[in-house]
Amino acid sequence: xxxxxxxxxxxxxxxxxxxxxxxxxxxxxxxxxxxxxxxxxxxxxxxxxxxxxxxxxxxxxxxxxxxxxxxxxxxxxxxxxxxxxxxxxxxxxxxxxxxxxxxxxxxxxxxxxxxxxxxxxxxxxxxxxxxxxxxxxxxxxxxxxxxxxxxxxxxxxxxxxxxxxxxxxxxxxx
Numbered sequence: 001x002x003x004x005x006x007x008x009x010x011x012x013x014x015x016x017x018x019x020x021x022x023x024x025x026x027x028x029x030x031x032x033x034x035x036x037x038x039x040x041x042x043x044x045x046x047x048x049x050x051x052x053x054x055x056x057x058x059x060x061x062x063x064x065x066x067x068x069x070x071x072x073x074x075x076x077x078x079x080x081x082x083x084x085x086x087x088x089x090x091x092x093x094x095x096x097x098x099x100x101x102x103x104x105x106x107x108x109x110x111x112x113x114x115x116x117x118x119x120x121x122x123x124x125x126x127x128x129x130x131x132x133x134x135x136x137x138x139x140x141x142x143x144x145x146x147x148x149x150x151x152x153x154x155x156x157x158x159x160x161x162x163x164x165x166x167x168x169x170x171x172x173x174x
Contacts, residue, residue: 057101057149057156063094068115068131070104075160088160090147091120093132101149101158102133108140110165120144141168 055073063069069092074085089104089112102120104113111124119131127138134143148159164171 053159054157055160057158060151060154060156063092065094068093073158073160090158099149101147102144103147106140107142107145107165142170145170
């Protein structure tokens with residue numbers, strides 16, 4: 001019986017080390033690939049909980065009856081991998097337990113709507129609305145945009161949404 005050659009033994013050892021190195025490299029590549037894929041794709045598939053869409057405005061008792069009240073809400077928006085907060089204005093009308101909430105963004109071109117003696121008006125282009133948000137005149141094509149709201153334990157909450165501008169029908173864009 002002959003002795004195995006030393007070169008065959010070295011070749012087997014190199015082959016084994018090469019396979020182990022390849023497996024380790026494949027494992028590292030898989031971990032990096034999964035982490036990168038999750039980072040890149042997670043924002044596209046992340047869902048906000050329904051409760052995060054509702055913003056606390058104030059206690060209902062802080063809103064006087066029969067006069068428009070301007071308040072601001074801080075909304076969170078997801079933009080890719082970041083979450084950004086912005087402040088938006090709303091108008092609130094209260095008549096007893098009946099509450100109506102309007103966006104203070106003009107449906108014409110997005111200026112801020114102000115209160116006027118006969119309702120609301122846009123200082124930029126002269127659009128006007130009645131006290132209950134119905135269109136009176138000007139270049140706007142529709143009434144003021146109403147926002148979903150609810151009252152929980154005496155606190156007014158608003159679901160702020162953005163609407164397409166310069167169209168006759170209210171259409172949500174986000």
